[in-house]
Amino acid sequence: MPRIRRRQLGEWIAAYVLLSPYLFVFLVFNVFAIAYALYLSFTYFDLFSPPRWIGLGNYLYLLRDNLFLQKAVPNTLKYVAVVVPVQTVISLLLAFALDQEIKFRRFFRTLFYVPSVTSSVVISLIFLWLFKKTGVINQILGLSIDWLTSPTFALPTIMIVNIWATTGTMMVIFLAGLQDIPVTYYEAAMIDGANRWQMLRHITIPLLRPVIFFVVTMGVIGCFQVFDQIYVMTAGGPLDSTTTIAYLIYKWAFQSTTPFMGRASAVAFVLAGMILIVTVIQRRLIERPAEV
Amino acid sequence: MKRFLLLLAVLALAVTACAPAATPTPAVTREVVVTRVEVTREVEKPKATVRLSGWAANPQETALLESLLYRCSLKNPDVVVKYEPITGDYWAKIKTLVASGEEPDIYYMDIFQFPFFVSKGVLVPLDDYMAKSGVKKEDFIKTLIDAFTGPDGKVYGIPKDFNTLALFYNKDLFAQAGIPEPNENWTWDDLKNAARKLSDPAKGIYGLGVPADPGRFPIFVFQNGGRIMTPDFKDTLLDSPEVIEAAKFYTSFRAEKIGAIPADVGVDWQGTGFGQGKLAMVFEGGWLIPYLREQFPNLKWGATFPPKGPKGRGNLIFTVAYVISKNSKNPEAAWKTIECLTSEESQTVVLSTGFALPSRAKLTEHEYFKTHPESLVIFKGAEFGTPFMWGLRGDVVNEQMGKALERIYLEGQDVEASFKQAAEEVRKALKEQQ
Numbered sequence: 001m002p003r004i005r006r007r008q009l010g011e012w013i014a015a016y017v018l019l020s021p022y023l024f025v026f027l028v029f030n031v032f033a034i035a036y037a038l039y040l041s042f043t044y045f046d047l048f049s050p051p052r053w054i055g056l057g058n059y060l061y062l063l064r065d066n067l068f069l070q071k072a073v074p075n076t077l078k079y080v081a082v083v084v085p086v087q088t089v090i091s092l093l094l095a096f097a098l099d100q101e102i103k104f105r106r107f108f109r110t111l112f113y114v115p116s117v118t119s120s121v122v123i124s125l126i127f128l129w130l131f132k133k134t135g136v137i138n139q140i141l142g143l144s145i146d147w148l149t150s151p152t153f154a155l156p157t158i159m160i161v162n163i164w165a166t167t168g169t170m171m172v173i174f175l176a177g178l179q180d181i182p183v184t185y186y187e188a189a190m191i192d193g194a195n196r197w198q199m200l201r202h203i204t205i206p207l208l209r210p211v212i213f214f215v216v217t218m219g220v221i222g223c224f225q226v227f228d229q230i231y232v233m234t235a236g237g238p239l240d241s242t243t244t245i246a247y248l249i250y251k252w253a254f255q256s257t258t259p260f261m262g263r264a265s266a267v268a269f270v271l272a273g274m275i276l277i278v279t280v281i282q283r284r285l286i287e288r289p290a291e292v
Numbered sequence: 293m294k295r296f297l298l299l300l301a302v303l304a305l306a307v308t309a310c311a312p313a314a315t316p317t318p319a320v321t322r323e324v325v326v327t328r329v330e331v332t333r334e335v336e337k338p339k340a341t342v343r344l345s346g347w348a349a350n351p352q353e354t355a356l357l358e359s360l361l362y363r364c365s366l367k368n369p370d371v372v373v374k375y376e377p378i379t380g381d382y383w384a385k386i387k388t389l390v391a392s393g394e395e396p397d398i399y400y401m402d403i404f405q406f407p408f409f410v411s412k413g414v415l416v417p418l419d420d421y422m423a424k425s426g427v428k429k430e431d432f433i434k435t436l437i438d439a440f441t442g443p444d445g446k447v448y449g450i451p452k453d454f455n456t457l458a459l460f461y462n463k464d465l466f467a468q469a470g471i472p473e474p475n476e477n478w479t480w481d482d483l484k485n486a487a488r489k490l491s492d493p494a495k496g497i498y499g500l501g502v503p504a505d506p507g508r509f510p511i512f513v514f515q516n517g518g519r520i521m522t523p524d525f526k527d528t529l530l531d532s533p534e535v536i537e538a539a540k541f542y543t544s545f546r547a548e549k550i551g552a553i554p555a556d557v558g559v560d561w562q563g564t565g566f567g568q569g570k571l572a573m574v575f576e577g578g579w580l581i582p583y584l585r586e587q588f589p590n591l592k593w594g595a596t597f598p599p600k601g602p603k604g605r606g607n608l609i610f611t612v613a614y615v616i617s618k619n620s621k622n623p624e625a626a627w628k629t630i631e632c633l634t635s636e637e638s639q640t641v642v643l644s645t646g647f648a649l650p651s652r653a654k655l656t657e658h659e660y661f662k663t664h665p666e667s668l669v670i671f672k673g674a675e676f677g678t679p680f681m682w683g684l685r686g687d688v689v690n691e692q693m694g695k696a697l698e699r700i701y702l703e704g705q706d707v708e709a710s711f712k713q714a715a716e717e718v719r720k721a722l723k724e725q726q
Contacts, residue, residue, distance in 0.1 A: 046412075066717075238698055257687045
């Protein structure tokens with residue numbers, strides 16, 4: 001008996017020794033950093049003087065700050081509410097289309113995936129040109145809209161860019177999910193005389209459920225944290241119409257002449273909390289055991 | 293053979309890199325011998341190393357600074373300066389460096405950011421060093437050196453260069469409209485009358501660029517006898533009658549379709565709109581000159597002082613200084629470097645390259661200005677200018693000023709209401725400052 005225990009112990013030690021490089025990095029750059037940020041969110045910290053404990057001061061401030069309550073939160077929610085469903089539906093449709101035996105299938109698959117491997121800054125810069133008042137989009141549509149300098153159109157424009165950029169990734173995940181569904185189910189359904197819609201409704205969608213959950217969750221997290229397109233294309237303007245929660249963190253931490261690290265940390269934790277809540281709700285709604 | 297030559301070149305570079313500056317490569321082998329002698333001799337004396345950081349502007353400016361540093365290395369052979377330019381977000385980087393005590397000995401300080409740094413005591417006061425080496429405050433343009441003087445009356449930064457705004461005008465458009473070109477005696481009325489005659493909205497030509505830019509609008513406030521902040525920077529005057537009147541005048545250009553913001557003419561920056569002949573007049577700084585020369589070499593343009601307002605002249609001063617960090621282990625060596633970089637000799641070099649306007653008052657008589665009258669206009673703008681600095685929450689003041697103008701432009705809000713709202717927001721932010 002003791003011999004086995006010793007051997008187990010040896011395995012444990014070996015495992016942790018092998019894990020230690022990763023664990024060290026994880027502890028220092030994740031656990032410690034997050035814990036320290038949590039501590040900072042209860043302090044006033046301008047980088048130059050040591051943090052000063054102010055309890056819930058930063059969180060209470062958020063409850064009365066117009067920029068946070070009336071701009072950053074609604075903008076972020078709007079963004080999530082539009083981008084997540086649209087990009088999910090479009091990518092699902094694209095996946096269905098490319099799952100069929102059509103010509104140039106491989107070519108299209110690659111084509112749709114290209115935006116996903118392109119730097120988001122590069123994409124933003126290109127769209128910045130396309131959406132200029134004298135740009136290509138206005139010329140094609142015969143319009144003269146100030147896409148990015150109008151408080152009405154700026155956020156929708158960024159939504160369009162993001163949908164365009166992320167649909168490819170989601171499509172690839174859906175494709176993998178579709179190809180995972182055994183053909184036998186469809187064959188059985190066909191013998192039973194099911195039509196295409198019935199097969200979609202009763203076979204494909206239920207079996208894709210875990211994939212849909214994954215795609216929607218990643219989409220929600222990504223959209224809640226939208227930053228790069230906004231940083232490059234509008235810098236939160238015009239009139240804060242594109243200021244999101246993630247952008248606000250950057251703004252308060254690094255764009256202020258007097259840095260507000262504590263306040264920015266508090267926003268970061270509020271954002272994390274929001275993402276957690278939404279993800280849990282989603283899990284309840286979507287991820288029920290798949291029944292065929 | 294090719295590889296051998298390459299190796300030789302790399303070796304030569306490696307050796308010369310130890311010397312103050314790289315020497316031109318052609319006579320490679322001989323140079324190596326010479327510099328090696330120099331290096332071995334220098335080893336005897338301990339050298340003080342100082343690090344210097346600034347934002348990496350353009351390659352030409354970097355080359356200029358490097359050539360100045362080379363001159364200084366000859367003057368101060370016992371000081372080695374390591375130039376470490378910062379790319380990307382300079383202020384985020386330098387603030388986190390200061391927070392961790394890792395900042396360079398010498399770094400660029402913009403007047404806009406200066407109040408926070410000086411209030412936190414992270415800079416070295418320079419008065420004693422100045423006295424020791426005979427550098428006088430009077431040697432520099434008064435508004436600049438005063439700008440980098442802290443609330444305690446001590447000097448914390450030696451201004452390296454500056455910019456002010458000038459009224460740039462398109463000579464061809466003035467000739468087409470058949471009206472005389474602007475001159476330094478222009479008033480607000482002259483500006484408006486000219487804008488009216490120059491504008492042709494059907495052709496997409498507007499008289500004056502009036503962006504919702506907190507780096508342009510304040511000159512009208514100053515020309516109207518107003519201020520953006522109280523002298524102690526504890527309160528804002530954005531809702532004072534002088535500011536509101538100036539804002540009404542400024543925004544009236546676009547309302548009457550004789551002025552435009554950059555988006556109206558499909559550009560990101562009004563300098564581009566000016567170059568394309570869509571804006572007949574713009575208020576810009578010296579940075580516009582090399583841009584026009586490179587991008588629009590055929591444009592005929594001139595520059596003069598911004599017009600006089602009801603209360604006379606007013607202008608904005610954008611300026612950058614060298615400061616020494618409190619954490620510096622070699623403040624003497626750092627000072628020697630700054631002294632050399634801002635010496636009359638160095639500043640003359642800066643002026644003649646045309647990249648920046650140096651801060652030494654005496655240089656106003658330099659012959660460069662005789663051939664570059666538009667640069668003299670910007671240089672002299674400092675005499676009646678106000679530094680672009682609004683205190684510890686300058687970011688909020690700037691942001692709210694810009695938004696006040698945007699609300700008027702984009703949402704049609706009433707001028708007075710918009711600026712009152714801006715003032716309220718600034719006050720709220722100043723109160724929240726803990």
